[in-house]
Amino acid sequence: MATVNKIENIAIIGLGLLGASLGMALRGRAYHRLGWTRRSEVREWALENNVIDETCEDIKDLLAKADLTILCLPIPKIMEYIETYADCWKPGAIVSDIGSVKEVIVNCGEKFLTPQGVNFVGGHPMAGTENNGPDAAFEKLYLNAEVFVTKTANTSTQALEQVKEFWESIGTKVVDLEMREHDNLVAHTSHISHITALALTETVLDCAPETLALRYSGCASGFRDASRISSSSPSMWREIIENNQPAVLEVVRELGKRYAMLSEIIENKDYDKLESEFSKGKKLRDAWIEYKNN
Amino acid sequence: MATVNKIENIAIIGLGLLGASLGMALRGRAYHRLGWTRRSEVREWALENNVIDETCEDIKDLLAKADLTILCLPIPKIMEYIETYADCWKPGAIVSDIGSVKEVIVNCGEKFLTPQGVNFVGGHPMAGTENNGPDAAFEKLYLNAEVFVTKTANTSTQALEQVKEFWESIGTKVVDLEMREHDNLVAHTSHISHITALALTETVLDCAPETLALRYSGCASGFRDASRISSSSPSMWREIIENNQPAVLEVVRELGKRYAMLSEIIENKDYDKLESEFSKGKKLRDAWIEYKNN
Numbered sequence: 001m002a003t004v005n006k007i008e009n010i011a012i013i014g015l016g017l018l019g020a021s022l023g024m025a026l027r028g029r030a031y032h033r034l035g036w037t038r039r040s041e042v043r044e045w046a047l048e049n050n051v052i053d054e055t056c057e058d059i060k061d062l063l064a065k066a067d068l069t070i071l072c073l074p075i076p077k078i079m080e081y082i083e084t085y086a087d088c089w090k091p092g093a094i095v096s097d098i099g100s101v102k103e104v105i106v107n108c109g110e111k112f113l114t115p116q117g118v119n120f121v122g123g124h125p126m127a128g129t130e131n132n133g134p135d136a137a138f139e140k141l142y143l144n145a146e147v148f149v150t151k152t153a154n155t156s157t158q159a160l161e162q163v164k165e166f167w168e169s170i171g172t173k174v175v176d177l178e179m180r181e182h183d184n185l186v187a188h189t190s191h192i193s194h195i196t197a198l199a200l201t202e203t204v205l206d207c208a209p210e211t212l213a214l215r216y217s218g219c220a221s222g223f224r225d226a227s228r229i230s231s232s233s234p235s236m237w238r239e240i241i242e243n244n245q246p247a248v249l250e251v252v253r254e255l256g257k258r259y260a261m262l263s264e265i266i267e268n269k270d271y272d273k274l275e276s277e278f279s280k281g282k283k284l285r286d287a288w289i290e291y292k293n294n
Numbered sequence: 295m296a297t298v299n300k301i302e303n304i305a306i307i308g309l310g311l312l313g314a315s316l317g318m319a320l321r322g323r324a325y326h327r328l329g330w331t332r333r334s335e336v337r338e339w340a341l342e343n344n345v346i347d348e349t350c351e352d353i354k355d356l357l358a359k360a361d362l363t364i365l366c367l368p369i370p371k372i373m374e375y376i377e378t379y380a381d382c383w384k385p386g387a388i389v390s391d392i393g394s395v396k397e398v399i400v401n402c403g404e405k406f407l408t409p410q411g412v413n414f415v416g417g418h419p420m421a422g423t424e425n426n427g428p429d430a431a432f433e434k435l436y437l438n439a440e441v442f443v444t445k446t447a448n449t450s451t452q453a454l455e456q457v458k459e460f461w462e463s464i465g466t467k468v469v470d471l472e473m474r475e476h477d478n479l480v481a482h483t484s485h486i487s488h489i490t491a492l493a494l495t496e497t498v499l500d501c502a503p504e505t506l507a508l509r510y511s512g513c514a515s516g517f518r519d520a521s522r523i524s525s526s527s528p529s530m531w532r533e534i535i536e537n538n539q540p541a542v543l544e545v546v547r548e549l550g551k552r553y554a555m556l557s558e559i560i561e562n563k564d565y566d567k568l569e570s571e572f573s574k575g576k577k578l579r580d581a582w583i584e585y586k587n588n
Contacts, residue, residue: 126511126512126513126514127514127515128514128515128516129515145514146511146512146514148511148512173511175508175511177508181508185508185509185512186512188497188498188509188512189498189509189512189513189514189517190512190513190514190516190517192494192497192498193494193498193516193517193520193521194516194572195553195556195557195560196490196493196494196520196553197520197575198556198571198572198575199490199549199552199553199556200486200487200490200549201575201578201579202552202571202574202575202578203482203486203545203548203549203552204482204483204486204487205578205579205581205582206574206578214469214471214475214479215479215482215483216582216585216586217420217440217442217467217469218420218440218442218479218480218482218483218484219420219483219484219582219586220420220421220422220439220440220483220484221421221422221423222422222484222487222488222522222523223483223484223487224583224586225519225520225522225523226487226490226491226519226520226522226523227487227579228516228519228520229516229519229520230572230575230576230578230579231576231579231580231583232572232576233576234569234570234572234573234575234576235569237569237572238565238568238569238572241560241565241568242563242565242568245560245563248560249557249560249561251497252556252557252560252561253557254497255493255494255497256553256554256557258493258496258497259489259490259493259550259553260550262489262492262493262546263489263543263546263547263550266489266535266539266542266543266546267543267546269536269539271532271535271536274532274535274536275528275529275531275532276528277492277496278488278492278524278526278528278531278532279528280496280500281491281492281495281496281524281528282524282525282526282527282528284495284496284499284500284524285495285499285521285524285525286525287499288499288510288513289518289525291510292510292513292518
């Protein structure tokens, strides 16, 4: 098993919403923040705005210095960078990520980095908005967010602990779990809601032009919030579902059954049953809100 | 056709979220605000907090003075009060409401009030939150909200104009339309989202106790917003759907078809098509947000 270096230099690769917000959250802390992203003007913006402490033109020079690297990239890019730059990290370094799915990424990380003596620990902060890019970044994005880190039979306990400590240092709650358990979990708690929001948005707004003006008038805060994540990046959500298809499909089917049951209740005019389902939903959600507020 | 009185005294019947917020929105305006609700302590609270200007124990005394009455009650209560107090209003008075469905209410209003020489004009402000009661009320609830007012073959043009002017005076945008058109519209823009939010909440949180703790951790802002309206009043939503069943059922079926199509795309791993659906959803919603912000 690879050794683990003491963490002084942190490399943030990718300075979009998640990467730039991470740099902001790390302001004034003990780490030295290295940052890199493809566009040089964003690297300069990040330096000028105290999002990172240091950058350089060639990502390889930066990865060579990093004790901990957080890959804040789209899922396919995370895997591409791991493969492409596998020999750039120093032995004992830790590489982690923020990808919304874990099995495909962790398998890739272990395949390419373990032979180099580099530790890979999958990570996934439950943080984000419907907006993208550095302009959307803000210091408190991660505050009180839950962060999942995955452990496998190959994970170094020491590396796992260091990644957990790192995330805890910026005010998140860290939970470690097995990668398939993670992918099944987020299919429920996150991915499925993008499918229902899409079905809702299309049902409400995909209509004849002469109907649309009235529909615009009829949509208020309920629709605004229920559909918010429909404004997320289409390519990002395609990639997430593409890389978690079996788990997502299972939840899609479960929700389909529950929706069909509710449809039947409405068709049968069984309003007592409908009210008891609404009550059940309210109880379930209110209890979660209570948990979140504590 | 009934005459229409000049509006000086406005009666707000029901001082929950919608009624109390209406009183607050009317602060400092030309109208004299009469207010009544069943519980005397809420009437006192409303007087003390400048939500209304005047109240009295017997609702009948108050209705007798009102030039315009806004029934801010649950749907069954709106219809019950219209029938019960039909002979309390003075001829030429206008009665309106805030109910989320219009056909059943407007039919009731015209049946019981037209013979008394009292004008009924259905109204529905697209405003609300997932919370209820006077404690949840706030002055800006209606600001920039759309308000639907319904006209029928029996509606006095003058009464319709007065109700429209009244709502416009507190910063809302008023649209008049036919009552069935209204009920079909809100089935799309509002009612259906309560069904999808419920199906989502149950799919995510209706699970074995040993799974629930992890689900709690995995839910973040996406789920919070997509499920928010699941925390609404179960009895209120039962009543709304019960009184708009044919229109709701039609939209439930439409969304069911769209959801099935998305499920099939995921099952078939047709990710290009999935991405183009996500793009379509984003375009549709972003255009509505653009409209709302202007």
